[in-house]
Amino acid sequence: MSLVILQVRNIQYRYHDGTYALRGVSLDIKRGEFLAILGPNGSGKTTLLKHLNGLLKPADGEITLEQKPFAHYPPKTIFQKVGFVFQDPNDQLFAPSVWEDVAFGPMNLGLLRNEIASRVDEALSLVDMGLYANKTIDALSFGQKKRVCIAGVLAMKPEILVLDEPTCGLDPAGVTAIMNLLKELNGRHRITVIMATNTVDLVPVYMDRLAIMYHGNILKTGTPEDVFSNIEEIRHACLELPQIAQLMQILRDEDNLHMDSLPLTVGEARRFLMHRLNGVFTKENIY
Numbered sequence: 001m002s003l004v005i006l007q008v009r010n011i012q013y014r015y016h017d018g019t020y021a022l023r024g025v026s027l028d029i030k031r032g033e034f035l036a037i038l039g040p041n042g043s044g045k046t047t048l049l050k051h052l053n054g055l056l057k058p059a060d061g062e063i064t065l066e067q068k069p070f071a072h073y074p075p076k077t078i079f080q081k082v083g084f085v086f087q088d089p090n091d092q093l094f095a096p097s098v099w100e101d102v103a104f105g106p107m108n109l110g111l112l113r114n115e116i117a118s119r120v121d122e123a124l125s126l127v128d129m130g131l132y133a134n135k136t137i138d139a140l141s142f143g144q145k146k147r148v149c150i151a152g153v154l155a156m157k158p159e160i161l162v163l164d165e166p167t168c169g170l171d172p173a174g175v176t177a178i179m180n181l182l183k184e185l186n187g188r189h190r191i192t193v194i195m196a197t198n199t200v201d202l203v204p205v206y207m208d209r210l211a212i213m214y215h216g217n218i219l220k221t222g223t224p225e226d227v228f229s230n231i232e233e234i235r236h237a238c239l240e241l242p243q244i245a246q247l248m249q250i251l252r253d254e255d256n257l258h259m260d261s262l263p264l265t266v267g268e269a270r271r272f273l274m275h276r277l278n279g280v281f282t283k284e285n286i287y
């Protein structure tokens, strides 16, 4: 089985009004990874993600799924294998009730009634919305709507989950809950997860790899350690380092605190500082 599940080859896309949104984007997405597409507003994240399940078609270049061009597959197969969660749940949800909305995809696959019911129950319980099956969509909070959107896609049993800014508009507890859910779907259920975000702080905590987008191009891909080690490139893309990394960078560059690599998360910074402070606060220093 190949490592690369989705391959984006030099795609270009231009909207009807003439805006060039993608200017030759190439990206290999590896089976089982949790990839962030990080970029400022207008950099082309949504346009790129919509190409990953065929919602948009490139003007030039191509995308392959498991080494075969999209054109090789019936559109239904792409929709089943690559689930797409819109940024705004109101663009995705349309049925009157939660249950009907989540059942829509499996019904379209022509599954038997029992199979549909068991998929809906399973998907709703995965996103912790089992008790809301009979609620109307209008009665849900924004965060609950996001969960129902994710359930609707999970009911298709996708191999790849593509989410457009899934934490946008959520409160801090909601952000943590969604990110932990995605981490679990990626880790335990082995779903490849690709999410767009402009929240740099999330990336080193949850993701294996990220691609930086700017002005319709991918500027760089790599691990958070690789990508955040070059501050100039990050600023060039109109982004900042994660807040913890900003503090550690000031301690390193202005206060001359030596560090081999820049800690990017609270956990990494804590380990580094405790290690250094243990050296300072020995018994001799205290007494």
Ligand SMILES: Nc1ncnc2c1ncn2[C@@H]1O[C@H](COP(=O)(O)OP(=O)(O)O)[C@@H](O)[C@H]1O
Residues within 6 Å of the ligand: 015, 016, 017, 019, 020, 021, 039, 040, 041, 042, 043, 044, 045, 046, 047, 048
């Ligand atoms: N429907 C559209 N019609 C015309 N231009 C669009 C449309 N949607 C997006 N764009 C433009 O395409 C570029 C990329 O947008 P988008 O993919 O939405 O970026 P992001 O998701 O990173 O904010 C921007 O310049 C944006 O203004």
Ligand SMILES: [Mg+2]
Residues within 6 Å of the ligand: 045, 046, 047, 087, 164
């Ligand atoms: Mg967007």
